[in-house]
Amino acid sequence: MFDLRKGYDFPPFRPPNEASSALIRVTRGCPWNRCEFCTMYKGTRFQMRPLEDVKRDVDTAAEIFLGSRTVFIADSDSLVRKDIVEIMEYVREKFPDAERITSYGRARTLRVLGPERLKRIREAGLTRIHMGLESGDKETLEMMQKGVGPEEMIAGGKAAREAGLDLSLYVLIGAGGPDRLREHALGSARVCNAIDPDFIRLRTLVVEHASSLEAKLKQGTFRTTTPLQKLEEVRTFVDALEVTDCQFASDHFANYIWIDHECVYDGIAGHLPGDKARMLAKLDRAIERIGSTDGDVQDVTILHERGLVGHL
Numbered sequence: 001m002f003d004l005r006k007g008y009d010f011p012p013f014r015p016p017n018e019a020s021s022a023l024i025r026v027t028r029g030c031p032w033n034r035c036e037f038c039t040m041y042k043g044t045r046f047q048m049r050p051l052e053d054v055k056r057d058v059d060t061a062a063e064i065f066l067g068s069r070t071v072f073i074a075d076s077d078s079l080v081r082k083d084i085v086e087i088m089e090y091v092r093e094k095f096p097d098a099e100r101i102t103s104y105g106r107a108r109t110l111r112v113l114g115p116e117r118l119k120r121i122r123e124a125g126l127t128r129i130h131m132g133l134e135s136g137d138k139e140t141l142e143m144m145q146k147g148v149g150p151e152e153m154i155a156g157g158k159a160a161r162e163a164g165l166d167l168s169l170y171v172l173i174g175a176g177g178p179d180r181l182r183e184h185a186l187g188s189a190r191v192c193n194a195i196d197p198d199f200i201r202l203r204t205l206v207v208e209h210a211s212s213l214e215a216k217l218k219q220g221t222f223r224t225t226t227p228l229q230k231l232e233e234v235r236t237f238v239d240a241l242e243v244t245d246c247q248f249a250s251d252h253f254a255n256y257i258w259i260d261h262e263c264v265y266d267g268i269a270g271h272l273p274g275d276k277a278r279m280l281a282k283l284d285r286a287i288e289r290i291g292s293t294d295g296d297v298q299d300v301t302i303l304h305e306r307g308l309v310g311h312l
């Protein structure tokens with residue numbers, strides 16, 4: 001029987017598709033923590049949790065999530081730990097039924113680890129990496145202070161793929177603003193094509209309160225995109241994709257668009273390349289409808305500006 005008095009340090013953030021996973025926090029915060037749009041760990045000093053604490057939490061999580069088939073390792077860049085192989089082996093031992101063990105990973109960390117070391121981590125138990133690409137456009141990445149350029153994104157992503165890890169890339173819609181919309185869309189497609197990941201996931205930029213990006217917005221050095229521009233950006237991105245075996249998802253409500261509070265676009269999803277024409281057709285219908293309406297068009301940017309959604 002699980003004893004709540006034991007305590008359990010679980011991560012504050014995880015991808016939506018890890019909602020049912022056993023959550024294991026092996027680091028706290030983000031070792032980079034400078035991306036302009038991100039407030040997730042702004043008040044958190046990056047820490048490696050002591051190995052014995054991590055193992056104790058794995059034991060506890062194994063009681064809470066008894067028989068769990070998916071495990072998520074957090075926080076944002078846990079593969080920087082020198083003892084990550086030992087941790088993975090322990091997780092694998094305590095979750096013998098796990099079919100998927102996932103972690104976030106920064107491109108630089110993946111590039112530095114390289115395919116051989118990543119392969120060793122995979123053999124120890126890790127099966128999947130979520131990597132925040134955000135953009136494949138050099139200027140957009142620099143403006144967002146991502147700390148990684150397109151070529152390093154490609155090197156990190158390819159290292160994970162070569163190691164046999166499933167790779168999920170996040171692309172941040174609106175990251176280039178209207179000024180670099182096309183470069184952001186095409187650059188992101190170029191990097192995705194070079195990596196050829198297993199998954200591409202869309203997230204729409206929200207300028208969070210107290211983020212560095214909010215200051216740029218107030219100064220007028222960054223502008224957000226309209227709902228129609230976002231759809232055109234996604235269309236340009238998807239049209240330029242030449243991935244060979246990739247699941248595409250818009251698995252977050254931040255990608256939705258409403259007219260007069262009715263959801264008229266709930267994102268695109270499918271398997272590429274086979275579903276590309278269907279996904280583009282859905283985008284074209286949404287562009288047509290939203291471009292011709294007199295109604296009140298709302299996306300997450302507008303709802304956030306109106307104070308109707310909080311921190312995402």
Ligand code: SF4
Nearest residue numbers: 030033034035038076
């Ligand atoms: S987006 Fe990722 S890498 Fe950037 S500060 Fe946030 S957690 Fe760190």
